[in-house]
Amino acid sequence: MRLRWGRSLSLLFLVSTLHAAPDILFIVTDDQRPDTLHALGNETIHTPNLDRLAAHGTAFTRAYAGYPICHVSRAEMLTGCTPFRACQQYPSGVINPALKTMAQTFREAGYHTWYSGKWHNDGHPKQRGYTGTRGLYTSGGAMGLPEPTVDERGHPRTGYRGWTFKDEEGKPELDKGVGLDPDNSRHIAEGALQAIHDTPSGESMFLHVNFAFPHDPRQWPTDETHRYDPAKLNLPRNFAPVHPFDHGNLQGRDELLLPTPRDAEAVKRELAIYYAMISDVDAQIGRIMGALQEVGRKDLIVVFTSDQGLALGSHGLLGKQNQYEHSIRSPLVISGPGLPEGQRSEALVALRDLFPTLCELTSIPIPATVQGLSLVPLLKKEVSQVHKFVTGAFTNTQRMICDGRWKFISYPQAKRKQLFDLDADPDEMHDLSEQSEHQERITSLEKTLQNWLREQGDPLLVSPGAKR
Incomplete structure (x- = not known):
């Protein structure tokens, strides 16, 4: 199936004229470093579906998160605003109710707006403009079921504790596990597949898929084909045993997942599992793309990104709560009919730019509350930059x-x-x-x-x- 959608993708992008409302697939992963796509220079990692997407679109190699932590970065994407405006009370995760959201904007324009996967903002996706959810993954609902407190390597399991999948009525689906389990990405992808099949024929679709991988707790995916040998991996060039000073999060949850000073072999073991989780996500993206082909969703805009990166040994840090390139940047690929293929852009862009970009690509007016700038002029090579600088x-x-x-x-x-x-x-x-x-x-x-x-x-x- 993955090869099938790849072979047909170039044919789909030969469509010369966008119809009134092209479908949108907006994919967001969790804590994925910008240097983790094979097509963009990482010779170790296996990401054939993302590589195929990059071959048929534009990869932005300087995409910055305004605030490198999940809920705030996602609020920035949902509202198209800087963290100081996206959050009602910076830096809380409560989205400013005065702002128009991406899903609300597209729903009002006639789209069926679906949400699948991790929801890490306040309220519920339906309160933020989504028509419905499939494969929704949120905090709570564990009903006291036990979870392991350490992983198979004896390190603390502190991420996603008590999280569960929820059905359309909000009832926990405990058969899919509690916390972050090895099949998490498959469950999220299957929610996306259900959304694709549940979208009424003739109605345009905005499908927002949010994977929880490769966020910790890091664990080998169920599919054993996605395995890497730690002994064959290289440490990041800027690996260090310790960070030289307290940058503001030295005692944060992420930083306590491994002892300090950082041990090189322990970091390699984490990196091997991290890569495996990314490859597992890549395989699920292939399933989603294949399903879109099967149902004839051929006029398709695809955005792939992550909420931020991750240190994972770089600069002596493990978490993402820093301003170094490995953490404040995200991978970003945009493809669609009529857009250039196989391009790389080093222009400075921000995740809040995705909202106005999708609006312009679909001829939907950009809400007045949006602060981001459309990347369409960059995609069409009309300009070489839209931002003189970016911030974090x-x-x-x-x-x-x-x-x-x-x-x-x-x-x-x-x-x-x-x-x-x-x-x-x-x-x-x-x-x-x-x-x-x-x-x-x-x-x-x-x-x-x-x-x-x-x-x-x-x-x-x-x-x-x-x-x-």
């Missing part, structure tokens, strides 16, 4: 700005600064912030960052209650 934040401990080459990170609580030349040092191993020849550059970047943060209503710079 985490709690009150991290603020970041990157203009493409230079990245400046401020740690307000730690009273530290970092400056990296990403052209010369893409792995961010040489902090230039103490060098005298770069002080003028730091001043300029910091001023631009503070002005932008003030405009967004950053509570570090704007008093509580100030209008945003």
